[in-house]
Amino acid sequence: MALLDWQTYFDKTLGCWMGKNSGGTLGGPVEGRKEAMALDWYPVVQEGGIPNDDLEVQLVWLHALETRGISLTAEELAAEWLDHYLPNWDEYGFSKTNVRKGLLPPLSGAWNNWFSESMGCPIRSEIWACVAPGLPLLAARLAREDAIVDHTDESAYAEMLFAVIESAAFVEEDRDRLMALGLAAIPDESRVARAVRVMQETWQRTGSWEATRQAILDAEGRWNFTDAPQNIAFTLLGWYSSPTDFGQAICDSVNCGYDTDCTGATLGAILGTAWGARRLPERWMKPLGDSIAIDPRRTRLHVVPKTLQELAERTAAIAVAMLAQHGYVFGPGRTLDVALPTPEELRRQMQEAGLWRNRRDEVERSFHHGRIRVRYPGGPVLAPGGQSQVTVTLTNDTERRMEGPVAVAPLAPGLSAGIAPEAVDLLPGESAELTVELSLDAAAPPRAHSDAAIALLAEGIAPWSFTVSVIRPMYWQMERWPAEAYESTEDAAPIPSERRVAVEGNRVPLPEPGMWVGRTRVLNPSAYERPVRICSPSNYPARVWLNGEKVVENPGGPIRPSYHANPAHHYGEGILLPGWNDLTAAWLRGDEPGEAHLFLTAPDGTGWGDLVFEP
Numbered sequence: 114m115a116l117l118d119w120q121t122y123f124d125k126t127l128g129c130w131m132g133k134n135s136g137g138t139l140g141g142p143v144e145g146r147k148e149a150m151a152l153d154w155y156p157v158v159q160e161g162g163i164p165n166d167d168l169e170v171q172l173v174w175l176h177a178l179e180t181r182g183i184s185l186t187a188e189e190l191a192a193e194w195l196d197h198y199l200p201n202w203d204e205y206g207f208s209k210t211n212v213r214k215g216l217l218p219p220l221s222g223a224w225n226n227w228f229s230e231s232m233g234c235p236i237r238s239e240i241w242a243c244v245a246p247g248l249p250l251l252a253a254r255l256a257r258e259d260a261i262v263d264h265t266d267e268s269a270y271a272e273m274l275f276a277v278i279e280s281a282a283f284v285e286e287d288r289d290r291l292m293a294l295g296l297a298a299i300p301d302e303s304r305v306a307r308a309v310r311v312m313q314e315t316w317q318r319t320g321s322w323e324a325t326r327q328a329i330l331d332a333e334g335r336w337n338f339t340d341a342p343q344n345i346a347f348t349l350l351g352w353y354s355s356p357t358d359f360g361q362a363i364c365d366s367v368n369c370g371y372d373t374d375c376t377g378a379t380l381g382a383i384l385g386t387a388w389g390a391r392r393l394p395e396r397w398m399k400p401l402g403d404s405i406a407i408d409p410r411r412t413r414l415h416v417v418p419k420t421l422q423e424l425a426e427r428t429a430a431i432a433v434a435m436l437a438q439h440g441y442v443f444g445p446g447r448t449l450d451v452a453l454p455t456p457e458e459l460r461r462q463m464q465e466a467g468l469w470r471n472r473r474d475e476v477e478r479s480f481h482h483g484r485i486r487v488r489y490p491g492g493p494v495l496a497p498g499g500q501s502q503v504t505v506t507l508t509n510d511t512e513r514r515m516e517g518p519v520a521v522a523p524l525a526p527g528l529s530a531g532i533a534p535e536a537v538d539l540l541p542g543e544s545a546e547l548t549v550e551l552s553l554d555a556a557a558p559p560r561a562h563s564d565a566a567i568a569l570l571a572e573g574i575a576p577w578s579f580t581v582s583v584i585r586p587m588y589w590q591m592e593r594w595p596a597e598a599y600e601s602t603e604d605a606a607p608i609p610s611e612r613r614v615a616v617e618g619n620r621v622p623l624p625e626p627g628m629w630v631g632r633t634r635v636l637n638p639s640a641y642e643r644p645v646r647i648c649s650p651s652n653y654p655a656r657v658w659l660n661g662e663k664v665v666e667n668p669g670g671p672i673r674p675s676y677h678a679n680p681a682h683h684y685g686e687g688i689l690l691p692g693w694n695d696l697t698a699a700w701l702r703g704d705e706p707g708e709a710h711l712f713l714t715a716p717d718g719t720g721w722g723d724l725v726f727e728p
Contacts, residue, residue, distance in 0.1 A: 125390075127390040134405070147370045148370055167374060187219065210721070219262075227675070228339065234259060235275055248436075267341045270306070278294065279386050285453060309345060309349060362384060403421050485506070496586050502548060506546050509542065509543055515538075526560075528557065589613070591629060644716050645713050651667055668682065676718040
């Protein structure tokens with residue numbers, strides 16, 4: 114058993130946020146640099162540190178815990194995301210667009226998301242550890258609900274690994290024991306686990322920071338600087354290379370390069386939690402003070418903590434409620450008595466709780482009466498004239514029998530729906546599998562997504578209803594022309610043949626070398642004009658025309674196909690008129706493998722969920 118008194122708990126919670134702020138301030142100014150560096154101090158020193166999404170998003174999660182309650186679901190976190198955090202960087206933008214189309218977590222993080230295994234969620238683990246001190250399984254469960262909003266697989270494993278380490282660090286300081294628990298919380302075969310083991314083994318064999326950094330890159334390095342596995346190993350390398358020196362440890366992590374604000378901030382939080390605020394070095398803490406720096410243009414919150422002290426106090430208040438829900442009485446003057454699981458016990462608990470389940474074709478929903486799992490075996494896309502089968506698993510979480518009819522009703526013109534069986538009879542804890550057959554008429558009016566409502570009318574409970582959504586593919590007329598024809602498109606948009614291609618997602622298929630010409634029409638269902646950003650990240654030269662005007666002249670090159678992170682020549686500006694708009698593109702595909710993407714957003718990068726692409 115381990116004992117945690119209130120004073121120690123609060124000191125560690127404050128230390129967590131202080132360390133987070135310090136490491137993020139160190140790494141933020143050099144984010145994205147891939148070379149080995151030699152920082153030994155903050156590149157920028159200012160009161161409160163520098164604004165960082167690593168901390169800002171956790172203020173949104175604090176708001177969710179305070180206003181929605183402690184039994185948060187991924188669906189509720191997704192709603193908070195839309196309402197209160199405005200940036201649309203990388204996975205943030207794609208997941209929010211998916212939610213707007215009715216694709217809820219974990220599908221929101223998995224579908225059409227090039228950045229689904231990046232660092233956006235591993236950096237948000239601390240709040241879940243702080244509200245579940247000494248309870249690593251609970252911290253991991255909360256972290257997974259967070260992760261699947263905008264990520265899947267490796268990123269979800271990474272956030273759970275960090276949450277487990279940080280939760281256990283409230284009652285255990287030994288690095289090796291904490292690392293054993295963290296690794297037990299994720300599958301051995303995951304890339305994150307492999308990257309961390311390479312780091313451990315190389316450090317133990319060589320004691321060389323340079324050799325260990327290179328071994329991580331050799332084993333799991335990726336061109337995308339935000340890819341999670343390499344950055345998780347970089348984060349933890351600083352703990353091995355400088356286990357007793359806070360400043361040197363976060364410098365060692367940040368100096369590995371890549372997603373440096375994330376690596377520095379997370380290691381700072383781990384050390385701050387393990388050591389507590391009182392043991393953090395004044396040299397690194399005093400220049401930043403106690404205030405919190407946020408960018409008000411990025412958050413839509415009305416009661417933001419003004420200081421790290423206030424943040425710790427409000428986090429602690431949530432922890433009291435969270436612990437009470439799980440049978441622990443804790444607060445000022447009290448002591449928490451917990452028993453950390455062994456790594457073997459934690460591994461079994463994680464598997465039994467289904468926390469390694471990261472299917473890319475599912476939606477998970479929780480209600481007062483039970484849980485719903487919606488599976489799309491063929492994906493969430495339904496084309497006009499097509500059919501789709503969706504599997505719904507319904508679990509009775511009440512303490513009484515759940516018996517009654519089940520019905521489905523289409524909510525979109527041209528959509529037909531049927532369900533079988535048409536009734537359920539479930540004892541407490543039992544599950545039933547329902548099959549929903551959807552078909553969309555070939556002449557259905559153009560809609561970005563179509564929805565069906567499913568209702569259970571069981572005796573003894575209020576009617577229970579939820580929706581299932583399918584999305585329409587992006588249709589293009591596509592034709593391959595000789596490569597030399599690309600020069601002729603410099604001043605005028607080409608006109609392809611009538612061959613119609615359905616594209617699922619933003620990546621345009623260019624199966625062989627040559628010039629590819631694509632044309633479609635974009636339906637703006639609004640009665641108003643929309644300023645639009647035309648995003649055409651492409652390894653190959655590309656040109657795009659909107660309503661006859663050339664808006665993109667892209668010479669090609671390396672890409673990060675996001676709403677914001679490419680050179681300016683990958684983007685163009687224009688106006689979407691109400692109704693139909695003509696969109697034409699030409700790509701000059703070479704012999705080398707590459708990618709071409711095309712999508713439209715608002716000028717600030719907000720993705721729309723209602724556009725239809727139809728030639």
